[in-house]
Amino acid sequence: MPSEDITLISEKVKRESAFIEILISEIEKVIIGQKYLVERLLIGLLANGHILIEGVPGLAKTTAVKALSNAIKTEFKRIQFTPDLLPADLIGTLVYNPKDGVFNTRKGPIFSNIILADEINRAPAKVQSALLEAMQERQVTIGQHTFKLDEPFLVLATQNPIEQEGTYPLPEAQTDRFMLKIRITYPKKDEELAILKRMGHISKHIEINPVIVPQDIFKARSIVDEIYMDDKIERYIVDIVFASRQPKDYNLHDLDGLISYGASPRATIYLALCAKAFAFIQGRGFVTPQDVKSIAADVLRHRIIVSYESEAEDKTSEDIIKRLLEEVEVP
Numbered sequence: 001m002p003s004e005d006i007t008l009i010s011e012k013v014k015r016e017s018a019f020i021e022i023l024i025s026e027i028e029k030v031i032i033g034q035k036y037l038v039e040r041l042l043i044g045l046l047a048n049g050h051i052l053i054e055g056v057p058g059l060a061k062t063t064a065v066k067a068l069s070n071a072i073k074t075e076f077k078r079i080q081f082t083p084d085l086l087p088a089d090l091i092g093t094l095v096y097n098p099k100d101g102v103f104n105t106r107k108g109p110i111f112s113n114i115i116l117a118d119e120i121n122r123a124p125a126k127v128q129s130a131l132l133e134a135m136q137e138r139q140v141t142i143g144q145h146t147f148k149l150d151e152p153f154l155v156l157a158t159q160n161p162i163e164q165e166g167t168y169p170l171p172e173a174q175t176d177r178f179m180l181k182i183r184i185t186y187p188k189k190d191e192e193l194a195i196l197k198r199m200g201h202i203s204k205h206i207e208i209n210p211v212i213v214p215q216d217i218f219k220a221r222s223i224v225d226e227i228y229m230d231d232k233i234e235r236y237i238v239d240i241v242f243a244s245r246q247p248k249d250y251n252l253h254d255l256d257g258l259i260s261y262g263a264s265p266r267a268t269i270y271l272a273l274c275a276k277a278f279a280f281i282q283g284r285g286f287v288t289p290q291d292v293k294s295i296a297a298d299v300l301r302h303r304i305i306v307s308y309e310s311e312a313e314d315k316t317s318e319d320i321i322k323r324l325l326e327e328v329e330v331p
Contacts, residue, residue: 006286010284010286017280017281023042030206032187040182043180046221047221051181052157052158053157061158065156074214075113076116077114077116079117081123083123087127090108090130091134091140092107092108092111113153117157118157120159128174129173176302179299180298181298181301181302227279228286232331236289236330238268240300241262242262244259244304252327258306261304267300267303270299289330
């Protein structure tokens with residue numbers, strides 16, 4: 001692509017991404033620090049992908065999602081996942097009307113724009129799998145009728161680490177439907193002090209105002225699609241994914257036997273989309289290798305399945321991704 005065209009795209013991105021700063025400042029009314037979390041939530045919003053957020057209780061996972069949804073003028077539903085939740089509690093059911101002698105459809109909370117699936121791994125697999133059709137096909141089937149879900153439709157799920165009591169591991173088929181898996185940790189000392197000063201009041205209520213509408217999101221997504229990605233960057237993305245499947249071909253002999261399953265083609269697509277969305281947030285009209293590196297762990301950590309040998313050596317998917325990014329040649 002000629003440099004003049006890239007310059008035009010960059011100018012358009014800078015102009016149309018102005019709402020990002022407004023959105024972030026609104027979210028930061030209640031979220032202190034956690035830049036990484038807020039950025040990834042915006043990437044999911046721009047790239048039209050669902051997000052799984054993992055962290056111990058009390059790290060503002062739910063607060064961040066609610067702040068994002070309140071800053072957008074759209075429908076929001078929070079679903080608390082519990083061991084006794086049923087699929088009908090999520091998607092809805094057919095209710096018999098004795099007066100008319102017919103079954104009427106009663107839609108569940110999934111019929112909204114932004115869904116907060118809180119503590120998703122506290123519900124059994126049957127309920128978790130009820131989300132699959134909605135997440136992948138953007139539709140829900142109740143009885144013999146299929147209903148399209150309104151756009152934007154985004155599932156933002158939180159989960160506690162699986163080592164915690166009362167949690168169920170999510171099926172690989174479901175985790176693969178999440179574009180990003182984010183891991184968040186404790187805030188820094190100065191950030192926690194700021195949290196205490198702002199939130200350490202019983203009666204204080206901070207209101208988040210809607211500052212954008214769905215049309216702003218749709219417009220931004222169309223511009224994200226226009227962001228330029230060089231052929232070399234595309235090949236770099238494919239190389240990273242292939243290295244997770246065939247590490248020996250990339251001189252990663254130390255990873256041989258540590259990976260049961262490498263990343264799927266969905267990872268390749270999501271890496272490209274997220275890198276474009278990341279560039280948009282930075283106000284750029286083109287993707288750099290660093291954009292890919294910045295987002296790679298979030299796209300890949302739940303798609304690279306480690307082997308028993310890897311677990312025995314105390315190696316995680318994070319360690320494997322780090323090695324991939326160190327060794328795969330950067331264009």
